[in-house]
Amino acid sequence: MDTKLLMEWSDKHLMTFAKRYPVALVRGEGVRVWDSDGKEYLDFTGGIAVTALGHSHPKVVGTMREQAATLLHVSNYFHIPQQIHLAKLLCDHSFADRVFFSNSGAEANETAIKLARKWAKEHGASDRGDIISMRGGFHGRTLATVTATAQEKYHHGFEPLPGGFKYVPFNDLRAVARAIDSRTAAVLVEPIQGEGGVNVPDDGYLPGLRKLCDEAGILLVLDEIQTGMGRTGKLWCYEHAGVTPDIMTLAKALANGVPIGATLATNDVASVLTPGTHGTTFGGNPFATAVGLTVFTTLVEERLPERAARMGRLLSDRLGAVRAKSGGAVKEVRGRGLLIGMDLVAPVGAVVSACRERGLLVLTAGDNALRLAPPLTVDEASIDRAVEIIDRAVEDCRP
Numbered sequence: 055m056d057t058k059l060l061m062e063w064s065d066k067h068l069m070t071f072a073k074r075y076p077v078a079l080v081r082g083e084g085v086r087v088w089d090s091d092g093k094e095y096l097d098f099t100g101g102i103a104v105t106a107l108g109h110s111h112p113k114v115v116g117t118m119r120e121q122a123a124t125l126l127h128v129s130n131y132f133h134i135p136q137q138i139h140l141a142k143l144l145c146d147h148s149f150a151d152r153v154f155f156s157n158s159g160a161e162a163n164e165t166a167i168k169l170a171r172k173w174a175k176e177h178g179a180s181d182r183g184d185i186i187s188m189r190g191g192f193h194g195r196t197l198a199t200v201t202a203t204a205q206e207k208y209h210h211g212f213e214p215l216p217g218g219f220k221y222v223p224f225n226d227l228r229a230v231a232r233a234i235d236s237r238t239a240a241v242l243v244e245p246i247q248g249e250g251g252v253n254v255p256d257d258g259y260l261p262g263l264r265k266l267c268d269e270a271g272i273l274l275v276l277d278e279i280q281t282g283m284g285r286t287g288k289l290w291c292y293e294h295a296g297v298t299p300d301i302m303t304l305a306k307a308l309a310n311g312v313p314i315g316a317t318l319a320t321n322d323v324a325s326v327l328t329p330g331t332h333g334t335t336f337g338g339n340p341f342a343t344a345v346g347l348t349v350f351t352t353l354v355e356e357r358l359p360e361r362a363a364r365m366g367r368l369l370s371d372r373l374g375a376v377r378a379k380s381g382g383a384v385k386e387v388r389g390r391g392l393l394i395g396m397d398l399v400a401p402v403g404a405v406v407s408a409c410r411e412r413g414l415l416v417l418t419a420g421d422n423a424l425r426l427a428p429p430l431t432v433d434e435a436s437i438d439r440a441v442e443i444i445d446r447a448v449e450d451c452r453p
């Protein structure tokens with residue numbers, strides 16, 4: 055179909071909730087995608103840290119074909135073998151004992167908030183329910199999760215917002231200690247802030263949060279929706295810190311693009327859910343969880359977290375070289391594994407456009423950072439090419 059007409063229809067018929075790039079992507083394979091005019095791009099967005107195995111991975115495609123032709127959906131009134139297997143696998147490879155499946159990151163966080171509040175009420179006073187979250191964080195766009203997202207720009211116009219959320223600066227243990235009181239149920243935090251700028255906290259931050267939560271008898275909830283599934287070089291980002299949470303949320307890469315969310319918890323926390331207290335129609339259906347099973351098995355069998363660590367080092371080192379010779383145009387390169395942010399002097403939008411024109415798709419984060427989240431299967435030649443394009447794009451946009 056004619057690309058220009060497609061854009062006109064998009065302008066006319068879609069709600070304009072996002073500023074879209076003037077590109078319609080129609081096909082993908084590995085780290086490459088093609089647009090409706092046949093132009094090829096390196097995809098270092100990974101669909102916002104989703105396509106960990108790359109586009110059209112043969113095992114994922116095979117599972118989708120087979121499961122779609124066998125059984126797509128039944129509802130949670132029945133046992134779903136794929137859901138049970140995926141839950142067992144996630145628990146076998148993490149701190150968790152139990153899993154609740156949903157359809158998105160926001161829903162996974164909604165479940166985490168509900169779990170934390172119910173747990174707090176059953177383990178303390180009936181008015182315990184406050185969630186402490188971090189400035190610059192991102193937890194979703196539903197009313198509760200956008201309120202947990204301590205960035206006012208996402209709140210405007212949607213008031214009244216639900217109560218029971220308190221904000222503190224990221225990477226500031228003293229502020230958390232000051233904020234905890236008798237009404238606090240949980241601390242909710244991303245181990246590395248993704249949307250907020252790829253902000254990596256100090257090494258002592260997560261262990262410090264764990265200690266504060268233990269001392270106060272409250273829960274530590276880790277939002278690993280962006281950092282999980284091997285992206286930071288370990289299966290879960292919390293492994294870098296040597297502590298475990300009480301609740302962890304996942305989505306994005308869990309089924310490589312098939313919508314899915316998961317809330318993982320210890321037996322103690324999960325026990326507050328009893329029949330009828332929570333629910334979902336689609337969550338954990340045979341299709342999404344069959345794909346999740348294939349994705350997770352592939353990730354573990356092919357040791358993709360280790361690969362992400364290796365390739366991430368390579369990418370960071372090469373971007374570091376771009377920074378070194380940029381004469382101050384690149385201020386900082388930071389991140390972990392294959393979640394990398396690059397602070398720029400030039401308006402980040404201009405650099406994103408220059409990259410796209412040269413055949414590389416990248417994300418932004420925070421106010422002025424370029425964000426890279428390629429598939430964990432990315433190869434060295436693609437990294438070299440991407441860095442070359444970024445180098446030229448930074449040069450193109452030099453103020």
Ligand SMILES: Cc1ncc(COP(=O)(O)O)c(C=O)c1O
Nearest residue numbers: 158159160192193194248279280
């Ligand atoms: C850390 C984090 N939490 C939650 C979400 C929300 O996920 P979803 O868009 O699937 O609702 C995102 C999405 O970018 C995220 O990065």
